[in-house]
Amino acid sequence: MPKRALLLTLALGAALFLFANRAAYRCYFHPDDYVALGRVVATPAGSDLWDLVSLTVAEANPRPLGTLFYRLMDGAAGMNFGWWILAIHVLHLFVVAGLCLLFIESGIAPLGAAAGAMLFLYHSAVLHLYWRPSAVYDLLCGVFCVLSLLAYMKGRWVVSFLLFLLALKAKEVACMLPLVLAYYEARLGAQRWRRLVPFFAVAFWLGLQAAVVWEDKNEEYSLSVGPQTLPQTAFFYFRHLFKTPALALAVLAFFWRRKDSRLRFGLAAFGLLMIPMLLLPQRMSGAFLYVPLLGFCMAVAAAAERLRPAYVALFFVVWWAWGYAQLRPYRSREFLAGAESRSFFTTLAAHARANPGDRTFAYEAMPSRFHREAMEGAVRYACRRGDAQASFLDLSKTKPDFWLQPVTVLGWDLAEKKLFVLSRDPLKPYPSRIKLDGSTPVWALGEGWKDPEPRFRWTLAKAYATLDRPEHARGFTITLNVGPDQAKSRGGAGVRVFAGEGLLGEAEFHETGWKTARWDLKPAPPGPVVIRLETPERYQMPRAGMAPMGVAVMEFGFTTQ
Structure with missing residues (x-):
């Protein structure tokens, strides 16, 4: 040739x-x-x-x-x-x-x-x-x-x-x-070994x-x-x-x-x-x-x-x-994977440009293939500052005083594959409703919540949250995701909802799908209220090693209608 x-x-x-x-x-x-x-x-x-x-x-x-x-x-x-x-x-x-x-x-x-x-x-x-x-x-x-x-x-x-x-x-x-060069000298070269000394010294x-x-x-x-x-x-x-x-x-x-x-x-x-x-x-x-x-x-x-x-x-x-x-x-x-990465970072970078003072970030879910070092690197690069911090949130271990400072929550929606950026201001009231997706204000969730899943989050036997009751609240709703295996093994899903120490209501669902229950509210002053969800019968998932669960909650909170 x-x-x-x-x-x-x-x-x-x-x-x-x-x-x-x-x-x-x-x-x-x-x-x-x-x-x-x-x-x-x-x-x-x-x-x-x-x-x-x-x-x-x-x-x-x-x-x-x-x-x-x-x-x-x-x-x-x-x-x-x-x-x-x-x-x-x-x-x-x-x-x-x-x-x-x-x-x-x-x-x-x-x-x-x-x-x-x-x-x-x-x-x-x-x-x-x-x-x-x-x-x-x-x-x-x-x-x-x-x-x-x-x-x-x-x-x-x-x-x-x-x-x-x-x-x-x-x-x-x-x-x-250097070993490759030594083989070359032995078989193809002139066996000039002294010139290899610095190669081996530096390599070692x-x-x-x-x-x-x-x-x-x-x-x-x-x-x-x-x-x-x-x-x-x-x-x-x-x-x-x-x-x-x-x-x-x-x-x-x-x-x-x-x-x-x-x-x-x-x-x-x-x-x-x-x-x-x-x-x-x-x-x-x-x-x-x-x-x-x-x-x-x-x-x-x-x-x-x-x-x-x-x-x-x-x-x-x-x-x-x-x-x-x-x-x-x-x-x-x-x-x-690239589409998720682009969706995540472009939203994060836009927020960082609009809010240059944000330095403390927290997150739970991540895009596919991401790990904690990647999240921290992405936050630093978006903010263009080496002192920006990204902390992984484990709700079972997060102390209440963590939320006493301004925190930016990066909520990755596992179903929609997009990022919600939420700013926690301790001076602002709690939300009146919570949707368990990427837009979840996690600072309002207390004990008893598992890691996020696409469009819902499992509870344990008891789960707590703090909501702000609106002045003209008329009712309270909760939406559960009842899966086929849960309906087959437990006959459905049930939940009791308490506001403070008072029972708001209880609901049982025996069919699969997204099921919503609503209860009318008695007159009460507006303001923060501790909501407690209790599960009468816990559900054991078929996967080995999984602890018994409560219910899969999609959304709950007060309504003015």
Whole structure:
């Protein structure tokens, strides 16, 4: 294959890649993106550069190159997600081009270089990286690993060392790169071992620090070696490599038997770069294969250079068609999660702009895939302040004095997938009615309430709430959600409602659906009233380990009609 044909092949592959992943530009930020963006807001700009050149791993910013990417993109693109994906894709295509140059520098023919580059260009195992900025750490690590290898092969070991440092500052998997270079010196190089001393020294020093820092930050980063760990992690990654672990092992064994030093170098690089992932059974993701794939694709390139171009072309027609089929269900899931993320953050950001003084936020439910660190990061980024706080609400443990301060409640509606932002002002009265969805004023709920569910909330045997009785209140209503299993096992649902110490009424529902009861009120002065809901017979849900429940309440409160 002439070099001109190689360039045309890469250009066609890049066009197909951008076309296949065009829908990524219409998605939105992943929860881990908010963690990084919150860190950007909470740290001064100069700290990234200092952490980048320092020979220490900062606990607050262990991957400064990725943080710098977020800071630069935030300044350039803001929340225009399409520009973030464009930056990710440009970096990935840059890695593909660098990898192709690496193949050529290793003496691989253009046909093999094209095959290896096309395999790396699109692999379904690393779909996250094409769709999420949060995978930029692996991407940047891949960029500088390729450049470091290329510089080393050209004899520019000082430049290679500096690029290796940047790879380490992107992600810790680069600490295995000195072993890859040592294998290169032993099999393909001139065995100049002294130049590898600084590589190993820095890799050991920063790698050891990173292991300690990450284990302290998150137990998922605890290294584990044992008879169960390695088979578990190896099965996971080999399954992502070829969808069938046995096939992956067969291909690797077949490649290793080939007496080609370049092919074996690629396999050795793949295996060495895989070591950190194999020791982290609690932290596994297909996207982590991105850097080890560099070595695997070199082995493929060395093997493919001896094949007929027609066979190589046929393989990639099947490979890309199969990969695109894997993309379709993934795309649907990303669209749904992205829509929730967009709905949540755009509402939160609009509130933060309109109310710049809000600093204390509280929440219960979260959008899908979100976690507490993501909620805190999103709040800090929306407020553009590192001192903004987001606290998880557990009503059974929340002390009453928590509500004596101004608090902004982030009510995520699990049914409508939208955010309600409610401001708790201790000087304002309690609500007269409560709807148990995202708009619930949770400060009015007392003991006896379970976590929110779509459009309702379960009670325990007794549940309390404080409502403000209007001056012209004429009645009190309550709406329950009676499920089929509850109707079958208990014959329905029943509730007694008390206002203060007086019984307002009781209701029994024997049919499934949304059922409402209403009682007329006796004359009484307006003002705050403690409402108590009691369940005569509790309901045991069929799920194992669930405590007995009371009733599923959708709405209750005073009415003036």
